[in-house]
Amino acid sequence: MLYLNVDGEGPPTDDQREAVATALGTIDRAYEWSHEGLLYSIAYSPAYFGRFEASLTAAVDLPAPQSLSEFETPTFDTQDAVVHLASDRADTVLAAEEALTGEKERVNGVDVEARLTDAFTVDSRRTGFVGAGLPAQNQDVAGIPDSKPVPEDSPLFMGFTAGFVGNQATEDYVTLEDGPFAGGRIKAISNIRQRLDDWYLEQDHDDRVAEMFSPVHAEQGLVDGVGANLGDNSGIDEIPDDIVDQSREYARVGHAQKAARANRDVDGNVRLLRRHFESTDDIGSDQEVASLHFPSLQQGISAFEDVRRSMNGVDITAETPAVRQRVNNGILEYIFTRRRGNFLVPPRRHRVLPSPRPA
Template sequence: MTKNDEQRIAEEPHRKQSRRRFLEGTLGAALASAGIYGLIDTLVQPPEQVAFADGQPLPQPLPPEQYIIQNVPIIKDNGSGINSSNGTIPVLVHPLHNHIITAKLRVPANAKTLQEAQHHLESVLLGLEQQFPPTLSGLGIAVAWGLSYFHHYIPSLGKTSSFFKAGTRYPDYLPVDLVTSKLEGHTVYAVQDAMTFPSDQPPAGFGPVHLEQNDVAVLLRSDSLTNVMEATNALFGTASNQAGSLFKVTSIRRGFAGGGFYGKQSLPSRLALAANIPGAKSIPPYAEVFLGFTTTLQSNMGPGIIANLETLPGETDQWPHGYFQHGTTMHLSHLFEDLATWYGQGFPTYADRVQAMLQPGLSPAPGTLTLNPPGQSEANVVQGVHQYHAYGHTGSMAPVDSTTAPTTSNYGVDYPTGTTIPVRGDFNTLDNPFHYTSDPAADHYSSTPAAGLHFIVFQPTIAIFNRVRLAMDGHYSDQTLSVAPRSPHAGINSVLFTTHRQNYIVPSRLHRSFPLAEFLT
């Protein structure tokens, strides 16, 4: 990076922020402005040669899952970060640009207008798909729906179909979590309202964690900012051929991931330095994320369609014929990350950070960013607490985020014991906490950049997310570890500060636009 580049990057946040503060009194300006993230395409280019996950052309028609980006590249990492083409650890390359827009609906709650809105939104989405394939060079689009949409707009179904009887009321048409229902002795649905967790703690003065009630969230992912911004305009602009009249935008959340290809300085390092974030100088230059360690190892990501509602036998009632088949559930949250503590007094050495992020007892070569230790059982985690008086972040979750026995999916795919189930899509951000909010006071909006994470994860049921997240705090179904959940000995919890949470259902591509509206009368 040249001196001119460094000066331009250093000046950009202040220039962009001052202009944004002047212009972004209107939503239109916020939607049109990428802020500091507009620099990304000038700082890094995607790798030109990578091995595709399946090596096959995109199927036509497109796959029924809308949340999966097709042909995700895989890089063989050598341990130093996503910057090698001749390593041994397979790492998935996530999109450089990741944007989420949440909204409430402007549509009257009656059958006619909802069905018209359904056709309008689907027309816009089909147009975008004709323009951009669902790949990194194109555009991944996922439309997720909150429980508030179903509660307020789909109180009951007026038509009998192959899926439902006429008169079926909310929430009885939602997918049922069969595993949790059996455990708890009553019906539990695959998507549930968000909850807080023992280690959840917002920053001082922020107030309690905001459990959001958005009707819809749209996730846009691409290596091209131009593609993302064109889709944003098509979906939330107000011209007659756009869908913005359907929505009242509540937040715009922008961010980034990776970019440290083949020895180049990564986006987390470059942008944190540009924004003068405390602790930024300590971020490893090739780190995929602010906290340094590579997070998208192939072994740590649910393969294929394992996160679908219907894939794993006995998880939900969506097999063999469910309206929400080929869909999934999504958790969305925002967290601040305290980089000064992570790279400073809290975890002063590389060894401290390895043991906090992964598990105690590891001693890799200093500076190794991509690590793939064997998964831990609950007994291993408990033994580690006895021996080291601490547990690690990924180690604590391993006992509950994977298959516990060899499993054959409903589609005939064999998953060995220890196959990860959730599919993560989280990304770093400089939003504080959002790029735009319709309620700056309630969301404690600030124009000062801050290191953070927009956390996204897909899984068959929200109960799976809850179990994994509780394990991160040392809480298992049969015991609680003897470590305070916000202790520096409890993984990375002490450097995370949660501000917002919400759970969603992500329907199939076929039912992504105003799901169930076709059954209203």
């Protein structure tokens, strides 16, 4: 992910728009739009839209980022834009990045005639990976105990599979239906530091299942290893929803169980499309640190904020002494939000430095 600031004050210029359109067109021609080629998006922040006299219509739910619990103090990402590049091929991501921001004159056989850096300055560059094997290979970083506990077949540092189809919103569901940005999406991106010593050294598999999914998942032995046996659904909707009673019985609550409470609309549809991936970036520190980049797509930031706040479990800590702000409370003991930013991914027709009220 490249976090970018538009050069200069106020609305972007025609020259800047032309440079961005040409730069994006170049990588469109250079790579197939697929995970074997390159997938990417460009998204714009509330601060970017603040450069214009007009404001976004109220229908676009894009407030500035804020703290979402009493115990987190993230730095807010208020850069103008973020470009998110993804591929199964690391060399493709790196080549596309160089074409967009570097000295490269040709990319995959296509001439580079303009660069994003003709209009923007890169403020922050964030990298990551996801998929079985990669977390295990990259676990020699701060935040993971020296015993190298991350299983080889885990797609995430915490040792479980995530993002089951049945627990994710569909792309259609998170697509804006009305207004000038119809076809676009709202994207929240957090970066979450992980401290997994106690997660791995003080707990066994059942403890981790209880805190990640639910104590009922642990008791019934529903999760083998990293959880591939769950198929395409974590089964969180199948367990009883008396979460406060369960917290008293088991003296803890699960992360997925808490998040799911706010993650369904009145018709039972899942609200968030989570796209998280792991990182060893050293953002804000002098060493490589295990963290999670957490982009999430939804119809509006309030959906993201509802779900994140439901993870705080304040109703549960009020009723069950054993469950405290961060202890026995899902995975909150092990994760620390370092950064958060909110963005609009415009539909393709408005992807180049859009005004808040495009025609």
